[in-house]
Amino acid sequence: MSAIRAEGLTKRFGDVTAVDQLSLEVAEGEIFGLVGPDGAGKTTTMRLLTGIMDASSGDGWVFGRSVIRESEAIKDDIGYMSQRFGLYHDLTVLENIRFYADIYGVPRRQCEQKIDELLELSNLAPFKDRRAGNLSGGMKQKLGLSCALIHTPRVLFLDEPTNGVDPLYRREFWRILYQLQRQKVTVFVSTAYLDEAERCFRVGFLHEGKLIACDTPANIKKLLNGQVLELRFSNARQAAALLREDRPESSVGLFGDRVHMLTQDPERDLNQARSVVAKSHLELLSSRVIDPGLEDVFISVLKKDAGGTHAFE
Amino acid sequence: MFGRLKEMLIKEFIQIFRDPRTRFIIFLPPIIQLLVFGYAVTTDVKNAATAIYDQDNSVASRELTSRFIRSRYFKVKENIREEGQIRHLIDHSRVKAVLQINKGFENDLRSGRTAQVQMIVDATDSNTAGILLDYGQRIAQEYSQEILLDRVARSAGPVRAIGGLDLQSRAWFNENLESRNFYVPGVIAILLMLVTLMLTSMAIVREKEMGTMEQIMVTPISSMEFILGKTLPFALIGFFDMVLVVLIAWGWFDVPIRGSLGWLFLGTGLYLMSTLGMGLLISTISRTQQQALMTTFFYFQPMVLLSGFMFPIENMPEPVQWLTYLDPLRYFLVIIRGIFLKGIGPEILWPQMLALLVMGVSVFLLAIHRFKKYL
Numbered sequence: 257m258s259a260i261r262a263e264g265l266t267k268r269f270g271d272v273t274a275v276d277q278l279s280l281e282v283a284e285g286e287i288f289g290l291v292g293p294d295g296a297g298k299t300t301t302m303r304l305l306t307g308i309m310d311a312s313s314g315d316g317w318v319f320g321r322s323v324i325r326e327s328e329a330i331k332d333d334i335g336y337m338s339q340r341f342g343l344y345h346d347l348t349v350l351e352n353i354r355f356y357a358d359i360y361g362v363p364r365r366q367c368e369q370k371i372d373e374l375l376e377l378s379n380l381a382p383f384k385d386r387r388a389g390n391l392s393g394g395m396k397q398k399l400g401l402s403c404a405l406i407h408t409p410r411v412l413f414l415d416e417p418t419n420g421v422d423p424l425y426r427r428e429f430w431r432i433l434y435q436l437q438r439q440k441v442t443v444f445v446s447t448a449y450l451d452e453a454e455r456c457f458r459v460g461f462l463h464e465g466k467l468i469a470c471d472t473p474a475n476i477k478k479l480l481n482g483q484v485l486e487l488r489f490s491n492a493r494q495a496a497a498l499l500r501e502d503r504p505e506s507s508v509g510l511f512g513d514r515v516h517m518l519t520q521d522p523e524r525d526l527n528q529a530r531s532v533v534a535k536s537h538l539e540l541l542s543s544r545v546i547d548p549g550l551e552d553v554f555i556s557v558l559k560k561d562a563g564g565t566h567a568f569e
Numbered sequence: 570m571f572g573r574l575k576e577m578l579i580k581e582f583i584q585i586f587r588d589p590r591t592r593f594i595i596f597l598p599p600i601i602q603l604l605v606f607g608y609a610v611t612t613d614v615k616n617a618a619t620a621i622y623d624q625d626n627s628v629a630s631r632e633l634t635s636r637f638i639r640s641r642y643f644k645v646k647e648n649i650r651e652e653g654q655i656r657h658l659i660d661h662s663r664v665k666a667v668l669q670i671n672k673g674f675e676n677d678l679r680s681g682r683t684a685q686v687q688m689i690v691d692a693t694d695s696n697t698a699g700i701l702l703d704y705g706q707r708i709a710q711e712y713s714q715e716i717l718l719d720r721v722a723r724s725a726g727p728v729r730a731i732g733g734l735d736l737q738s739r740a741w742f743n744e745n746l747e748s749r750n751f752y753v754p755g756v757i758a759i760l761l762m763l764v765t766l767m768l769t770s771m772a773i774v775r776e777k778e779m780g781t782m783e784q785i786m787v788t789p790i791s792s793m794e795f796i797l798g799k800t801l802p803f804a805l806i807g808f809f810d811m812v813l814v815v816l817i818a819w820g821w822f823d824v825p826i827r828g829s830l831g832w833l834f835l836g837t838g839l840y841l842m843s844t845l846g847m848g849l850l851i852s853t854i855s856r857t858q859q860q861a862l863m864t865t866f867f868y869f870q871p872m873v874l875l876s877g878f879m880f881p882i883e884n885m886p887e888p889v890q891w892l893t894y895l896d897p898l899r900y901f902l903v904i905i906r907g908i909f910l911k912g913i914g915p916e917i918l919w920p921q922m923l924a925l926l927v928m929g930v931s932v933f934l935l936a937i938h939r940f941k942k943y944l
Binding site for chain 1: 577580583588784785787
């Protein structure tokens with residue numbers, strides 16, 4: 257039985273379709289990443305699958321139980337962490353965890369052991385008497401995770417858990433997720449960071465409410481039709497703008513100080529790029545053909561959506 | 570169904586006592602309002618600032634003046650010499666009343682003519698003005714009657730009997746007609762409404778606004794547990810405030826409590842059901858705390874005005890009187906004043922108690938119905 261399944265899941269708010277005919281399946285013990293730009297419908301999908309929002313049509317199942325008709329029954333199986341910090345600012349770390357332990361009806365004896373375990377997992381033990389409102393962003397997220405895990409759920413839903421958290425905490429957060437995965441917990445995580453998506457077993461790419469790709473990161477990258485040319489310029493931002501202007505139909509992305517260009521013919525396009533930037537007295541510092549990242553794929557997908565060339569076969 | 574209620578209550582109490590704003594709402598408004606109403610709000614008219622314009626300056630005119638002063642309703646602030654000063658004093662609110670005695674006052678009395686006396690009052694406040702005129706009338710009448718009797722006695726020998734009416738009045742339940750005795754129990758009712766409404770109307774909407782609601786929704790807690798967890802603490806606070814305010818009313822303001830405290834508690838409990846239920850309803854329909862607060866005041870204000878707390882319901886136009894039946898405060902005022910001043914109980918007050926029960930249960934059910942464990 258799959259841990260999570262959705263079939264034609266749709267949510268409309270008035271004229272806007274936030275989630276459109278979403279179907280997917282997540283196996284038990286998987287870390288599944290839901291990726292997409294802001295407003296793609298990630299949060300709505302999370303809310304539908306956790307049974308706190310009613311779908312307009314379609315249905316979803318968590319371990320075979322409908323999120324619509326059995327929304328109360330699935331609650332013991334799922335842990336959920338909303339995008340916004342959802343815990344009580346005026347309660348301490350320990351009080352928050354205890355409150356959730358009690359609400360979930362975790363037996364007393366088991367509870368103390370579980371709390372110790374979670375405090376250790378999240379390294380929050382030294383801060384257990386601190387008010388949640390006084391924690392740093394990263395610590396808040398770890399507290400949220402601890403509260404979502406207190407009843408040992410089989411599926412964990414995390415809505416952009418690392419949004420606005422510093423890189424160190426992000427890495428730590430993922431360390432915890434892998435640890436949970438080893439304990440057979442299924443993780444369904446949404447993120448706007450593609451480097452995080454690469455860490456998932458499988459990724460679903462959500463765009464304007466539609467799931468346009470769903471596979472392992474490696475397979476998704478294979479969908480890319482062409483090769484990626486990585487170019488370094490003396491002024492990357494300006495160069496990217498020039499290249500986009502020159503070739504509006506192709507996908508050009510800016511990655512830090514590098515420009516990525518999707519190409520069918522690296523040789524020809526490199527020469528063309530060099531001549532385009534030379535007119536503006538920019539210098540091409542280096543160039544190489546690289547393995548495409550998820551971001552390259554998604555940029556080309558978004559490009560396609562905006563009327564550009566077909567990136568997918 | 571109620572297994573998680575205890576945890577919810579513990580959490581709520583921790584939060585209530587940690588939040589300085591909530592602590593403030595629990596303690597300060599009751600005490601301040603009670604002091605304000607106990608001391609400042611009084612419809613008794615005593616020692617009204619008065620100016621005397623005595624043009625006659627005779628034994629008789631001085632006698633009339635001193636009768637005004639002795640009544641204690643008037644206090645002479647000014648003695649004026651010319652007419653123009655009257656306007657000046659009243660315009661500047663230096664005096665509320667002017668007693669004008671024309672030249673020839675004593676002469677008129679002696680020669681058996683009707684002597685004219687004028688009283689001018691500042692009727693900006695029509696209530697006070699009416700009362701002052703009434704007092705003035707009474708003083709003048711008494712004086713006039715004495716003069717009359719005196720004259721009859723002098724011309725026809727001692728009077729044995731003279732007919733006429735003598736109205737002996739007795740004010741039951743409030744012998745000295747102190748408005749404080751009337752207002753303080755009313756203030757208790759109003760305070761309870763204000764405090765419980767404010768606290769509960771914030772309760773659920775705060776969780777929505779802070780984002781904690783979403784996290785609660787994925788837990789197996791039931792709507793009933795959540796709502797009761799949000800209400801019971803405020804019911805307890807309501808009772809606590811009631812006791813606090815009753816103690817001050819009784820110990821400090823000497824307002825008599827003639828009825829039984831048990832019935833007072835029962836009545837308060839019934840009343841709190843309506844106010845807490847209404848607060849919850851507001852909280853479930855509001856999106857932000859600010860909205861909830863605004864709605865609370867839009868509800869609270871008319872409830873006070875329609876309750877008969879200040880303005881007698883019998884004086885209102887009939888359609889407005891029907892509206893007052895929807896006002897829980899209306900019923901509780903009858904109950905609390907009845908218990909405090911008349912010493913009566915449910916044998917008389919049961920219709921009001923029943924009305925509160927019905928109202929409380931319905932509004933509670935409505936609030937629970939409105940509350941969904943969904944986004």
